[in-house]
Amino acid sequence: MDAEAAVGIVGHGTRTPGIGGRIKDSPEDFVVEEISSPPPKVEGGRYTVAVVRTRNWETNRLVREMSRRLGVSRKRIRFAGTKDKRAVTTQLFQFDVAAERVASLRLSDVEIRDTWTTDRRLEIGDLMGNRFRIAVRNLAVSPPDAESILAAASAELEVLGGFPNFFGLQRFGSIRPITHVVGRHIVRGEFKEAVDAYVANPIAGEDEEAFEARTQLATSGDYAEALKEYPDVMSFEKALLNYLVRRPGDHVGALHELPFNLLMMFVHGYQSYLFNRILSERMRRGLLIHEPLEGDLVLPLDRRGLPDAERPLAVEASNVAKMRRQVREGKAFVSGLLFGSEVALASGAEGEIEHEVIAAEGLKPEDFVIPSIPRLSSRGTRRALVASVRGLHWSVTEGTATLEFELPRGAYATSLLREFMKGQIT
Secondary structure, eight states, rough: OOOHHHHTOOOOOOOOOOOEEEEOGGGGGGEEEEEOOOOOOOOOSEEEEEEEEEEEEOOOHHHHHHHHHHTGGGEEOOOOOOOOOOEEEEEEESSOHHHHHHOOOOBTTEEEEEEEEEEEEOOOOOOOEEEEEEEEEESOOOHHHHHHHHHHHHHHHHHSSSOOOOOOOOOOOOOSOOOOHHHHHHTTOOOHHHHHHSSSOOTSSSOOOHHHHHHHHHHHHHHHHHHHHHHTTEEEEEHHHHHHHSSTOHHHHHHTTHHHHHHHHHHHHHHHHHHHHHHHHHHHHTOOSSSSTOOOOEEETTTSSOOOTOOOEETTTTTTTHHHHHHHTTTEEEEEEESSSSSOOOHHHHHHHHHHHHHTOOGGGGOOOOTGGGOOOOOOEEEEEEEEEEEEEEETTEEEEEEEEEEEETHOOOOOHHHHOSOOOO
């Protein structure tokens, strides 16, 4: 099974051939700028907000290093959204630290561009979207053919009103796509298996030293020996191993050594995997993702122009024409399931798919109530099946296509790129 299929991604929204190519030859090939919803400036406010530009930094590891340099708990550093590691990114961070100390931070490939104070906490999701400039290199076709394919695929996406809103590979880990595997174990109450899936579980293609260390641990089960062998760069894994050496058998306690947002990414990763499977199956059955059917749940736009998962509207025989008009006009989106303890499932053809996928995993709503780690419990929600794209344009030179576009929060640039490239996207 290829990497995309392993995380539930099967099929495309476009029928054009691909331009091929490769992304992320260098961080500068993948430039991301957050479209923020920033906390207001308040003179003398409690928190410091900073615009931070990074190169080749994974968000959680950056937070860990910034907290170490500032001498504060990582809980006192917040951000609105995680970003790709192999990229040049610009995003907001918030610090429960004086502005002068934040401005004086010095880290390789990290630039503090602007700071101000506020009294409003920055939360995950406090952003409107992201702006991208991405270079696709080593194209498999000539520049004229690339131009033709890009134009044809773009026209197909315009009819869809966007592209299939898959959670991209990086949601699960581009090199080690395992967040959903860890999340599945957590939801099932299999905490030792969750820890081992994270710290052991070697994956072909990862760093050779890390692969060998994980292989030895997977074979021996000896956490103490692994703690000696794991390289320092595997700091999160070593934190878990160190805890288990001190407190054997306490796998729940070991998981608490990880940043909370990383723990949540495991549960969310499992929900994302289920969503991908549901979307893939709807497409496989030839059911439209941009036109509501009876039984679908449709998300109207909120005041910011984003799909509102808090107000799903049921599509019935009496309103199906109205709902289809709303979706065609870009005022609403057909939704799929992010399963949890309280979320509503669709009925009709979509509901049949959702029930089948959940049953195949042996899940019940109460599984997402996690008494051992209550903060990881999730009520679930709905997610648009189609992600909109704005400002899409491109240029092609010999061997390279450069695309620029804006996506709403939660949408993956790689899920758009796969519609043009038709190859494995990481």
